[in-house]
Amino acid sequence: MNEVLIVIQPLLGVGGIETYFYNLMRGNLNRGRRVIWLCDEKPKVDDSFDDLLALDGLEMVPFRSAKTRFPKRLQINLQEEDKVTIVCAYTRFLLLAEQLKRRLACRTVNAFYLMPHFVGALQFPELVAPRLIQPILKSWYRGLVLKWLDNGEYLFFDQKHINALTENYSISRQNLQRLIVPCVREMRCFDDKRALAKAKSRNEQFRIVCSSRFEFPHKGFILGVLDDFAELKRKYSQIALTIIGDGPGKGDVERKLADMMDDVRSSIELLGFLSPSRFDKVLEDAHLHISLAGCLSIGARCGTLSLPARHYTTDFQTTGFYAASSFEGSMVTSPCDDGMKYLIEAIEMPDEEYVKLSCESFKAEPQQEPDFDFFFRMRNATTSGAADLKDRILLNLLMLLIHLRSRVGGGCSFE
Incomplete structure (x- = not known):
């Protein structure tokens, strides 16, 4: 048989x-x-x-x-x-x-x-x-x-x-x-040494990764993240943004980029879609991951501090750092907080807090044997x-x- x-x-x-x-x-x-x-x-x-x-x-x-x-x-x-x-x-x-x-x-x-x-x-x-x-x-x-x-x-x-x-x-x-x-998916273990190294490197570079298909307004949070990033760049010169994704809304993303100052635009990279193995590698190296649903879960399982974005809005809204106690989990549909304050908190929080919250994001996705x-x-x-x-x-x-x-x-x- x-x-x-x-x-x-x-x-x-x-x-x-x-x-x-x-x-x-x-x-x-x-x-x-x-x-x-x-x-x-x-x-x-x-x-x-x-x-x-x-x-x-x-x-x-x-x-x-x-x-x-x-x-x-x-x-x-x-x-x-x-x-x-x-x-x-x-x-x-x-x-x-x-x-x-x-x-x-x-x-x-x-x-x-x-x-x-x-x-x-x-x-x-x-x-x-x-x-x-x-x-x-x-x-x-x-x-x-x-x-x-x-x-x-x-x-x-x-x-x-x-x-x-x-x-x-x-x-x-x-x-x-x-x-x-x-x-x-295969099981992972939280790497506290990697998390601590990322925490200590935030003043040199702070890389935000945003991942999703470009389907707006369903996944319009990407447009809101771009706006917030441009504003944050004025104060935090070390921040960089990587966007993983593609789709019918790519023109909207490109128009946003075209309107930005050169120093802001040069700190943003569009990677398109990635293989699962390369996707994991980019997320492992990121200081912060912003996404929703399945993509958010992948970042959390990589041990990266994660923020769940709200569906169906072109603003970046979030319920806060992803954890097992997160209201609505990885799929947020209700109005919630402005994401800007959490971006600032992720950059400025003490190293110990950064490692702790990264671990909580990791634990939000139960590590099960496939x-x-x-x-x-x-x-x-x-x-x-x-x-x-x-x-x-x-x-x-x-x-x-x-x-x-x-x-x-x-x-x-x-x-």
Whole structure:
């Protein structure tokens, strides 16, 4: 019997879900499992994930992700005794996963959807419809979500995703925390010597790293950090800013830079997207990391003093230095403090306090052994999918509408 992981993800751009799938595929390959990546015929793979393509054993099976059905002769060769787990991060692909479950000859096939975000029409598809019919669609989709939950097909990245789903659809299921997916990154230890060395070097250079996709206003805090940095540079000549990221808002970032004084602009570098290993190295050397969600967590696990930025604002707002007790954790959506005072505090605080708070940021991300067996322990309640024909038709129509709107207005897209 072979254990087989199938990942349905058309491309690997840069983002939290892509990084998770990258680590998931890599880790399972390293543990001797068979890994099949269902992707576009010519998948876009960011440079930061290039090394995945070079790994022995990765099977790339192309399919046309815009289609609502897999081709009849999808090139996947499996044995009846194989134990298969299918994962995806878009509900439309969960329909494809359910279709694949019915088609494969294996006795054990389980399919899972990982809810990737907590706002937007991709998670709450009734939002794309005219307001008048939203209640009808919301009632229907609530029923579909309940069917997926009851069949064990729904998984979550974070408690906030659970809260968003249950609150939006008035769902009162118990013990959903068991459906939060585990860490799939290797463990680290806090390096107090490195933290102390960074603390003592702050008067010579203080490097701030800001990381995120350039998607505004969702991740508009980057623009606010640029404004704050320009103001701080007048007083603290030793500060430098590294921005890791790219995306449709790059022009906004470049316009900000063009308006800055030469001495400020020369202290800012744009690195674009980085490979996971280089990303870790830049974060390890940084004095302060500003980000949100998954990127913030990576910096904290590197032992770097971290500030969680608020989503959906072009100001830099934060709840304070990241720690296990941080209100809202790594995903801040409520109005909070102006980030400037924390930037100043990070520069001026005593060395001992800097090391202590860096350690607290590190401890905010529980250091767990990566669990690559989780998806093979989980089970669907039935051998078939939960969505019926009506569900499949309605959901595909809504996803098509979301896709068309994204083409016109630059909004969300399932590509």
